[in-house]
Every structure is written in structure tokens, then in C-alpha cells.
Amino acid sequence: MFIHKIKSEGLSHLSYLVGNNGQAFVVDPRRDCEVYIEEAAKAGCRITHVFETHRNEDLISGAPILAQLTGARVLHGPNAAGDVTYADTTRDGETFEFGNLRVQVLETPGHTDDSLSFALFDTDFGEDAVGVFTGDALFIGDVGRTDFYPDRAEEVAGLLYDSLQKIMALGDQALLYPAHGAGSVCGDNMADREFSSLGYERRGNRMVGINSREQFIREKVTEHHYQPPYFRLMEKLNLTGADPAPRVATPPPLSPGEFRRLPDRTAIVDVRNVSAFLGAHLPGSLAIPAPMVPAFAGWYIEPGQPVVLVAADPAQARLASEHLIRIGLDNLQGFLTTDMPEWSAKGLPFHSLPVMHVDDIRERFRKPPEGWQLLDVRSITEYQGEAIEGSVHAYVGELPQKLDQLDRNRHYTVMCASGARATIAASILERAGFSRVDVFLGSFGAWKSTD
Template sequence: MFIQTFKSEGLSHLSYLIGNNGQAAVIDPRRDCEVYAEAAAVEGCRITHIFETHRNEDLVSGAPILAQLTGATVFHGPNAAADVRYAKTTRENDEFRFGNLQLRVLETPGHTDDSLSFVLYDTEFGDDAVAVFTGDTLFIGDVGRTDFYPERAEEVAGLLYDSLQKLLDLGDQTLIYPAHGAGSVCGDNMADREFSSIGYERRNNPMLKIRSRQEFISRKVQEHHYQPPYFREMERLNLVGSPAASPLLTPAALSPAAFKDLPDQTVTIDVRGISSFLGAHIPDSLALPTPMIPAFAGWFLNPDDKLVLVAASASEAELAARHLARIGFDRVLGYLAPDMPQWAAMAEPFRAITVIDLEEFKKRRASPPENWSLLDVRGKGEVEETPVDQAIHHYTGHLAEEASELDPERHYTILCGSGARAAIAASVLMRRGFRNVDVFLGSVGALMADG
């Protein structure tokens, strides 16, 4: 018997390959799913089953693609908004055997109506559960969000509470394998580790310490989560089944001449680190450093957008394309890896963004320049926890639609937690005609370090 974990960085998505006696199953596969077939082959197993814990909102499921590759059957839970076309429905107490490995289905709604957990047993060594794959119902240090049904807010929060009691009843010895780790948009307070047990979470998970069902409901309905626009497209694709992800190979390398010949509607995404972008970038490009693509691309891009990447290398372009493919953005026309001094020497245009340090920030706050505003682009919870005096707040993801509320003639200094989101925000504003923007590099991190 084996369990192998696969982590998709950026999304903090966790998927699993389990197997025994020549058969294997995959739980919550990602879209670039060749890794599961390769790992199963190493273990001498054939993938025969694919299980989904729920219809994901933040990534494209690889289940229908993996089913085509392997001939495996996909199983999904009941009570989805509509039938998942590529899957069979599995329900409470259904059992699946792989040698002495047994999976039993638990219906655990709350995060979504179709949420399932899969309980693993070793039939040769006792009757107790060995592990449970909890999807987005129970995380390490947190529990699933319940804001996808706002008109039923209290009801679904109560459903999640009931589902968590079912998981707790499995016993303290049961290991927990969730669908996401720290950094995922599916929870706020996850621990920075990918393993735990029911017993440990019972004693240490703040949400599991709440014994009153009504208190739990009250806490959940007061939470605030952001829902990027691309979530709706993910839900659609994960209902009908997505096509195979096409841009998994390195996108085509483009010469400067080929880059300039691209259609006018092409969106240029600079996936280099923020220091490179701030120092010199191609005009009207959107800053989306590769590790931040999963969190923010869905706020600023449309599924039909034609994309071109500005990357430091072929490997960076390939990783960026994988991140984009995992959330449904496939139309990458190629990448440009410019040497910016050489680019400038060719009389090609470029832009730079001024950065300020802590001392300059203090001076501006003490004696604000004329026509100056401080713009905080952190999340609502961060702003409430550590507010910054004099700052106006517009969340990074909302800035594209809320830019009309700002004055392009004003001078904006942008801050976030460290400066990375501020760089993204600066690029969003510059694409909309704002020219007098700069970034407080270090941002709240620098303020906290300074006491």
C-alpha cells in the first residue's frame, strides 16, 4: 500500500495517488496529469479509479483528461448544481477495494453541496480508519470556506459543522490528507505543513475547538473571502470537462520583431520577478511574477485572451504556462526573453517604476507631497489586522474594476505586505493611463520590522 502526494505550487493544491496490488487511484488530479500515470508505472500499478472530492472553483480538474489517458472511471459526489458529465455519482458508504486497501465514501457537504471525503482502511490490520482525504472540508489548522451559497449562508455553515463531526468520529489515529495547503484561497489560516491527524486537529485547530453549532455558524458567516471572476469559468469547465491542457511544452520563443508583429489585442504578461519588472519593462505589460500567477491571473485575464509572456528564461516561461493552464488560460502565443539594456539600445520603448524605502515613506507621511495619496492593496483581513494610517484601500484583485474611482492625475504610493502585490497593482494602474505611481518596497513588512 502506498500514498503519494503531488503539490501544485502557487495554487497550493494537493492531489494523491494511492495504490495496492497492481491497482491505483488518483484523488483530485490537476490538469497537467501525466505525472500520475508516470508515478503509477514506477509502482507497478494501473490507474483504475479517479475520485473528486468536489467540483473545484480555483483550478481545472484533470479527471476527464486522466480518464482518457488511462481508461479509469471518474467518481464524483451527489448534489452538484448539475450532473458532472464525465463522472459517475458515488454516495455515502460506497466502498472501493484495491487489494487490502479499502476506500469508503463520506458525504461531507458545506464547502460545496457535492463535497465528499474518502476514508482509507487497511483491511489486514484492524477496523479503524488509517487516513481520510478531506478535500476542502477540513484543512490543517482551518476548515473549508462556506461563502459559495450566499443566499444559504447559515444553512451551509451548519452543514459544514455536521460534516466535521463525521470526520472527528473517525478517531484520533486517522491521518488527514486535505486538497489544499497553506497559501490556498480556499482557507485563511492553514498551517504551513501538509500532514496532521484527527487527534491533533481536534486539540489545535481553532475551528474544531468550537463546540456550539450556532457559534460555529456565526463565525463562518462573518468570514470574508475573495472570489476571482475566473471561479465561474472553473466551475463550468469542471462540469462539462476541460480539454487537455495544450501549452505544457515551453511556449515558442519570439524575436523582438515577431513580438512586435503580434495582434494588438494580445495581453503582455511580465512573469519575471518584481525587481526586474520595476527596473525596466515593456510598456503596458501586466506584472504577474510566475509564483503569483495562480492567485492573481484570474482577476485580470479573460479565458479567450491571447497572451504573450515576458520571461527571464525558457524554463520560467514553461512554468508560467503551466500555472496558467491549471486555471484555464491556454492561449499563450509565445514568450520574449529580452535583455532590457539591449532592448533599450535598439531604441525600443520601456518603462520603469520608482521604488521608495522606509525612510522616504516616513518623510511622505510626515509631510505629504502635494496631490499625493497612499494606496493599500492588501486584503480586507490584513488591513483590519494592521491598518496603515492615511491609506485608502483597494484590494489588488479589485483594482482593475475600481481604477475609475481613482484620479489618474494624482501621485500614488502603493503598499502591500512586502511590495510584490504593490508592483502588480502599479502595472494595473499604468495600463490604465496612470503615470505617477511608485511602490513602497518592503511595505508593511518594513513597517513591522521597524516597530
């Protein structure tokens, strides 16, 4: 018997390949799913089943693709918001046998109506569960978000509370296998580790430790989570099934001439690090460092929109491309590895953005320049928790929709927690025609360290 965890970085998505007695099953596969077939073959197993814990909002499911490649049966929960056309419905209490390994279905709604957990038993060693795949119901250090049904907020929060009681009843000995780790948009307080047990969560997970259903509901309904526009695309594709991921993840390289002939609608996404973008970048480009693509690209790129990447090298372009493919933004036209001095030597335009040190910001508060404003683009939860007096707030993901609320004649210094999200926001402002923009590098972290 084996359990292989397969992590998709950036999304912090965790999927699992489980094998025994020549058979294997996969829990929550990603779109680029050949890895499961390869790993199963190495273990001498054939994939016969695919279990989905819920209809994902933050990535494309690889279940229908994996079923086509392997002939595996896909199982999904009841009460999905539409028919999951590529899956059979499984319900509470149903079991599946893989030699001495038994999988039992638990209906655990709350995060979504169709949420399932899958309890794992080794029938050669007693009747207690050895593990449980919890999807987005229970994480390490946190529990799932319940904001996808705003008109039923208290009801679904209560459903999640009930589901957690069902999961925890499996016993402290059971190991925990969630669908996401720290950094995912599906939870705010996940631990920065990927191993735990139900017993450990009972003692250390604050939300699991709440014994009052009413208190749990009160806490969940006051949470604030963001929903990027691409979630709607994921929900649609995860009902009907997406096309297979492109087999070659690296988009083709482009020459400067090819780049200049691209359609106006093309999104130019600079995936280099923050310092490189601030130093010199192409006019109209959007800064999203490659590791941050999964969290932020879906806010700014429309489904089907042509995309060109500006990368430091082909490996960085490939990484960004993989992230985009997993969230369905795969109309990739190519990439540039741009040497800005060489670009400018040919008379081609480039821009840069000034950066501000914490001492500069303190001086600006002491003697404010005319028309100057500090713009904080962290999440509303971060901002309400602690903020610099005199700053105004606009979340970086929602900034394109809030540009009309900003005065284009003002001088904006953009800040976040460290400067990375601030650089994304500054690129959005610059692209929208704001002419006086700079970035507070170090941002709130620097401010606190010198407070």
C-alpha cells in the same frame, strides 16, 4: 500499499495516487495528469478509479482526461450544480475495494454541496480508519470556506460543521490528506506543513475545536474571501470536462519583431521578479511574478485572451505557462526573454517604476506632497486588522474594477505586505494611464519593523 502526494506549486493543490495489489486510484487529479500514469507504472499499478472530493473552483480537474487515458471510472458526489458529465455519482456509505484497502465514501457538504471525503481502511489491521481524504472540508490548521452560496450562508456553514463532526468521528488515529496546503485561496489559516492527523487537528485546529454549532456558523459567515472571475470558468469546465493540457508547456520564443506584430488584445504578462520589473519593463505589461501567477492571473486575463510572457529565461516561462494551463488560461502565443539594455539600444520603448523606502514614506506623511495618497492593496482582512493611518484601501485583485474610483490626477504610492502585490497593482495603474505611481518596497513589513 502506498500513498504518493503530488503537489501543484502556486495553487498549493494536493492530489494523491494510492496503490495496492496492482491497482491504483487518484484523488483530485490536476489537468496535466500524465504524472499519475507515470508514477503508477513505476509502482506496477494500473489506475482503475478516480475520486473527486468536489467540483473545484480554483483549478481544472484532470479526472475526465485521466479517465480517457486509462479507462478509469470517475466518481463524484451528488448535488453538484449541474451534471458532471464525465463521472458516476457516488453516495454516503458506498465502498470500493483495492485488495486489503477499502475506501468508504462520506458525504461532507458545506464547502460545496457536492463535497465528499474518502475514508481509508486497511482491513488486515482492524476496523479503524487509517486516513481520510477531506478535499476542501478540512485542512491542516483550518477548515474550508463556505462563501460560494451567499444566499444560504448560515445553512452551508452549518452543513460544514456537521460534516466536520462526521470526519472527526473516524478517530484521532486517522491521517489527514486535504486537497490544499498553505498559500491556497481556499483557506486563510492553513499550517505551513502537509502532514497531520485528526487527533492533532482536534487539539490544534481552532475551527475544529469550536463545540457550538451556532458559534461556528457565526464565525464562518463573518469571514471574507475573494472570488477571482476565473472561478466561473473552472466551475463550467469541471462539469463538462476540459481539453487535455498542451503537451509542450513552454510557449515558443518570440523575436522583438514578432512581438510588435501581436494583436492589441494580447495580455503581456511579465513573470520576472519584482526588482526586474521595477527596474525596466515593456509599456503596457502586467507584472505577475511566476510564483504568483496562480493566485492573480485569473483576475486580469480573460478566458481565451492571447497571452505573451516576458520571462528571465525559458525555465521561468515554462513555470508560468504550467500555472496558466492549470487554470485554463492557455492561449499562450509565446514568450520574450528581454534584455532591457539591448531592447533600448534598438530604440524600443521601456518603462520603469520608482521605489520608495520606509523613510521616504515617513517623510511624505510629515510633509505630504500635493495630491499624494498611500494606496494599500492588501486583502480587506489584512487592512482591517492593521493599517497605516492615512492610507486608503483597494484590493489588488479588484483594482481594475475600481479604477474609476481613483483620481487619475493624484500621485499614488502603492503598498501591500512586502511590495510584491504592490508591484502588480502599480503595473495595473500604469497600464490604465495613471502617470504618477511608485511602489513602497518592503511595505507594511518595513513600516512595522521601524515603528
